[in-house]
Amino acid sequence: MRFHLSLHTSFIIFAKNEPKICHMRNYIFLSMFKKYVNSSLILIVVTILAIIVANSAWGDVYRSLWEKPVSFSIGEFNLFSHGNTSLSLMDFINDFLMALFFFSVGLEIKREILVGELSTLKKALLPIIGACGGMAIPVLIFFLTTPVDPTLLRGAAIPMATDIAFSLGVLSIFGKRVPIGLKVFLATLAVADDLGGILVIALCYSSSIHWESLFFAFLLVSLLAIANYRQVKSKMYYITVGIFVWYFLLNSGIHATIAGVIVAFFIPARPGVSALHFVKHIQNKINRFPVNEATTNAKGTTILSNDQITLLKNIEHASDRTISPLQDMEDTLQNPINYFVIPIFAFANAGIDLQGFGIESLLSGVGLSIFLGLFIGKFIGVFSFSWIAVRLGLVQLPENCNWKSFASVCMLTGIGFTVSMFIADLSYYNIGDGNCLLNDAKIGILCGSVMAGLVGWLLLNINLPKRYLKDE
Numbered sequence: 001m002r003f004h005l006s007l008h009t010s011f012i013i014f015a016k017n018e019p020k021i022c023h024m025r026n027y028i029f030l031s032m033f034k035k036y037v038n039s040s041l042i043l044i045v046v047t048i049l050a051i052i053v054a055n056s057a058w059g060d061v062y063r064s065l066w067e068k069p070v071s072f073s074i075g076e077f078n079l080f081s082h083g084n085t086s087l088s089l090m091d092f093i094n095d096f097l098m099a100l101f102f103f104s105v106g107l108e109i110k111r112e113i114l115v116g117e118l119s120t121l122k123k124a125l126l127p128i129i130g131a132c133g134g135m136a137i138p139v140l141i142f143f144l145t146t147p148v149d150p151t152l153l154r155g156a157a158i159p160m161a162t163d164i165a166f167s168l169g170v171l172s173i174f175g176k177r178v179p180i181g182l183k184v185f186l187a188t189l190a191v192a193d194d195l196g197g198i199l200v201i202a203l204c205y206s207s208s209i210h211w212e213s214l215f216f217a218f219l220l221v222s223l224l225a226i227a228n229y230r231q232v233k234s235k236m237y238y239i240t241v242g243i244f245v246w247y248f249l250l251n252s253g254i255h256a257t258i259a260g261v262i263v264a265f266f267i268p269a270r271p272g273v274s275a276l277h278f279v280k281h282i283q284n285k286i287n288r289f290p291v292n293e294a295t296t297n298a299k300g301t302t303i304l305s306n307d308q309i310t311l312l313k314n315i316e317h318a319s320d321r322t323i324s325p326l327q328d329m330e331d332t333l334q335n336p337i338n339y340f341v342i343p344i345f346a347f348a349n350a351g352i353d354l355q356g357f358g359i360e361s362l363l364s365g366v367g368l369s370i371f372l373g374l375f376i377g378k379f380i381g382v383f384s385f386s387w388i389a390v391r392l393g394l395v396q397l398p399e400n401c402n403w404k405s406f407a408s409v410c411m412l413t414g415i416g417f418t419v420s421m422f423i424a425d426l427s428y429y430n431i432g433d434g435n436c437l438l439n440d441a442k443i444g445i446l447c448g449s450v451m452a453g454l455v456g457w458l459l460l461n462i463n464l465p466k467r468y469l470k471d472e
Contacts, residue, residue: 039338040169043417046343047350047446054351066090066348079243082250093348094425097341099246099260101418104337105194106264107330112191114269124192126386126395127185131192133385134413135160138377142369155366155427155441157200159373159448161419164190165342167412170453170460177464181398182409189382189413197419198261205426207253217248217259224266231268235325238267255426269326342418349421352442366428366437367444370420374448375455378414383407408459414452420445 053062069086072079080087080096087095112118118128138159146152167186171178220241227237242263250256323331386406389395397406424445428438 039342040165042339042343043165043346046346047417050347050350051352051354055354059353062351066093079247090348093345094422095250095256096246098345098422099257100333101260101337101341101345102198102257103242103260103264104330104333105191105198106261107267107326107333109191109195109261110265110267110269111326111330112188116188118188118191124188126389126398127188128192129389129395130185130382130386130410130413131189131196133381133383134162134189134193134378135196135381137381137384138373141373141377145369145372146366151431152366152437154431155370155424155437157197157204158366158420158423158427158441158445159370159377159416160193160200161197161416161423162190162193162378162413163415163417163419163449164194165338166415166417166449166453170412170415170457171409173457174460174464177466178460179398179400179405182401182405185398185406186409186412193413194419197423198258201255201423201426202258205255205423209253210251213248213252214254217245217252217254220245220248221262221266224263228266228268231270233268233325235267235329238263238325257422267326267329269324271322271324345418346421349425350442350446352446353439365440367440367447370424370441370444371448371451374414374416374420374445375451376414378416378452379407379411382413383410386410402463404463405460408456408463411452411456411459414456415449416445417449420449 050062053059066089068089070080070089070092071086078086080092082091109118118124139156142156142159143153146156164187167190168183171183171186224238224241224245227241242259245263246256246259249259383406386395387403390397397403421442424438424441428441431437
């Protein structure tokens with residue numbers, strides 16, 4: 001049974017108690033840090049393992065594994081197919097599993113827009129301005145340092161992304177030395193970055209449009225919109241319709257991962273029962289609970305009466321309805337996404353072939369452009385845009401931080417892994433010299449991310465307060 005209250009209702013309960021709001025805010029980000037620290041460590045291990053396996057005696061087996069077909073068929077209908085061709089295992093990971101990842105991201109973005117750091121312009125303006133700079137400058141550097149070739153320029157969006165797991169993982173090393181405002185800034189900027197990456201994928205990485213499939217996808221999305229408007233709370237309904245939205249988008253020419261975000265934005269954010277009603281309901285049921293009806297045998301086994309079971313199930317049902325479908329699904333997906341989907345994606349996509357690798361891979365071509373975009377471009381973009389916004393009086397620096405500590409956090413935004421790898425695959429997989437280009441792009445991503453993380457850690461160690469800060 002679950003008796004925890006939703007984040008949304010918790011804010012309502014503590015609306016008149018400012019200190020408790022601050023405590024709740026700290027608790028949320030501590031929970032976020034714990035989640036991303038664990039997942040970032042797993043990602044590091046999986047990435048190293050993928051590189052080792054790809055360059056070992058099992059390298060050919062590793063690469064051929066991802067070409068195996070995947071199908072889920074009922075009669076002649078195959079859910080995991082594009083046209084009449086089954087998806088390969090790599091396509092299944094990058095198109096279907098990553099759609100689940102973007103569904104989770106979409107839920108997080110919607111929550112932030114409704115009740116989080118994107119809910120008001122005042123809260124969201126600094127990280128959004130920083131995110132815009134962190135996307136624009138790396139793309140500009142990519143164009144300036146890459147030869148004018150349409151195939152090469154397909155990867156211009158690769159250095160745009162900030163990996164929230166790795167960046168928050170590095171920041172969490174310093175614990176309470178980090179002001180809560182800097183944690184909020186980095187987390188919100190990473191979410192805004194994800195939204196920018198989603199828009200880029202939708203606009204720039206879609207193939208020729210198949211209008212019939214797109215029409216069916218539109219009809220299904222309309223059903224989701226109607227259900228949301230009618231306050232349908234059934235999670236199974238949204239999951240079932242969402243799967244077919246994904247299928248038709250996959251076959252429409254629009255990249256299928258966008259289905260995850262679209263469906264997420266129609267998941268209801270309002271709980272079926274208010275927290276106040278839930279508390280009164282529990283109090284009423286507890287007062288009526290027949291404590292003496294349970295029987296316990298000599299071995300200590302307790303058998304509840306039918307009335308007790310009915311009351312407990314009634315409380316459990318009310319508890320489930322107090323949590324909104326959005327938050328329930330976000331919480332449910334947290335572990336599968338962080339400990340299965342992303343590690344599987346990393347293992348499949350981080351297997352860089354190091355044969356013939358030389359420093360020239362980082363001194364020319366897309367590898368150099370991506371390295372500079374992440375390591376230099378992200379920092380310059382985020383810091384300069386934020387600095388200009390502060391100087392113009394549009395926003396203020398986060399509380400309890402100075403320009404040195406702020407610049408140190410800006411360096412961490414150059415850690416781009418999951419979404420960068422994903423965009424690299426969309427850009428160069430099986431296109432011309434795609435394998436070579438994709439390999440160089442991955443090397444640029446890894447080297448740029450490692451350098452940004454190391455330099456960011458060094459700057460934070462120097463510029464953050466040497467003592468722990470008190471909870472705000």
